Amino acid sequence: xxxxxxxxxxxxxxxxxxxxxxxxxxxxxxxxxxxxxxxxxxxxxxxxxxxxxxxxxxxxxxxxxxxxxxxxxxxxxxxxxxxxxxxxxxxxxxxxxxxxxxxxxxxxxxxxxxxxx
Amino acid sequence: xxxxxxxxxxxxxxxxxxxxxxxxxxxxxxxxxxxxxxxxxxxxxxxxxxxxxxxxxxxxxxxxxxxxxxxxxxxxxxxxxxxxxxxxxxxxxxxxxxxxxxxxxxxxxxxxxx
Numbered sequence: 092x093x094x095x096x097x098x099x100x101x102x103x104x105x106x107x108x109x110x111x112x113x114x115x116x117x118x119x120x121x122x123x124x125x126x127x128x129x130x131x132x133x134x135x136x137x138x139x140x141x142x143x144x145x146x147x148x149x150x151x152x153x154x155x156x157x158x159x160x161x162x163x164x165x166x167x168x169x170x171x172x173x174x175x176x177x178x179x180x181x182x183x184x185x186x187x188x189x190x191x192x193x194x195x196x197x198x199x200x201x202x203x204x205x206x207x208x
Numbered sequence: 209x210x211x212x213x214x215x216x217x218x219x220x221x222x223x224x225x226x227x228x229x230x231x232x233x234x235x236x237x238x239x240x241x242x243x244x245x246x247x248x249x250x251x252x253x254x255x256x257x258x259x260x261x262x263x264x265x266x267x268x269x270x271x272x273x274x275x276x277x278x279x280x281x282x283x284x285x286x287x288x289x290x291x292x293x294x295x296x297x298x299x300x301x302x303x304x305x306x307x308x309x310x311x312x313x314x315x316x317x318x319x320x321x322x
Contacts, residue, residue, distance in 0.1 A: 199251035
C-alpha cells in the first residue's frame with residue numbers, strides 16, 4: 092500500500108461505454124496527477140491539479156475528462172474511447188509547488204489497466 | 209528545457225552480478241533527481257532522490273546512485289542483483305521554478321538471469 096489507491100485495477104470497456112477511474116490519497120498532498128503509460132512509450136503526463144484546480148492539460152483529447160472534487164480525490168471520466176487508449180493509467184500525488192525540496196517527488200498508485208475493445 | 213535520457217532500453221544481468229543503469233539529464237541549475245522502479249503491472253516506487261550535499265545517495269533495496277555534475281549524470285548502481293530486481297527503472301528530474309513537476313526518462317527494463 093503506497094498511500095495512493097486507484098480503482099478499479101482492471102477495466103475493459105467498449106468504445107461506446109462511459110466509465111470512470113478513481114484515485115484517492117490520504118497523504119496530505121495538495122497536487123495530483125494523471126499519467127498514461129502505453130507499451131513501449133514513455134510516461135505521458137495528462138493532467139495536473141494543484142489545490143483542486145487544474146493547472147496543466149497536455150493536449151489530452153476531450154474523451155478524457157478529469158475531475159478533482161477535493162485535494163484527496165481525483166477522477167478520470169472516460170467516454171467514446173478508442174482502442175489506442177488502452178494503457179496503464181497511473182495516478183500520483185505530491186506536496187504543493189514551492190514546498191521544501193526534501194518533499195519533492197511523487198507517490199504513485201498501482202494504476203488501472205484499461206483495455207478498450 | 210529540462211530532459212532526461214536513459215541510453216539503455218534493455219539490460220540483462222546475471223543474478224549476483226553488479227548493476228549500473230545510466231541516466232543523463234539536461235538542466236541549467238542544480239537538479240533534483242530521482243530514481244523510480246516499476247514492477248510489472250504496478251505503479252512506480254521511489255528508490256532514492258538527490259537534492260544537494262553528498263553526491264552518493266543511498267536508497268531502498270540496496271540501491272545507490274551517484275550525482276556527477278561534470279558528466280550531467282545520475283547513474284543507479286547495485287553491487288549484487290537479485291532476481292526480484294527485474295523491473296523497469298525510471299530516472300526523473302524536477303522541472304525548475306520551485307514547481308514540483310517531474311520529467312521522466314523513457315525507462316530501462318532490467319532482466320535478471322538465474
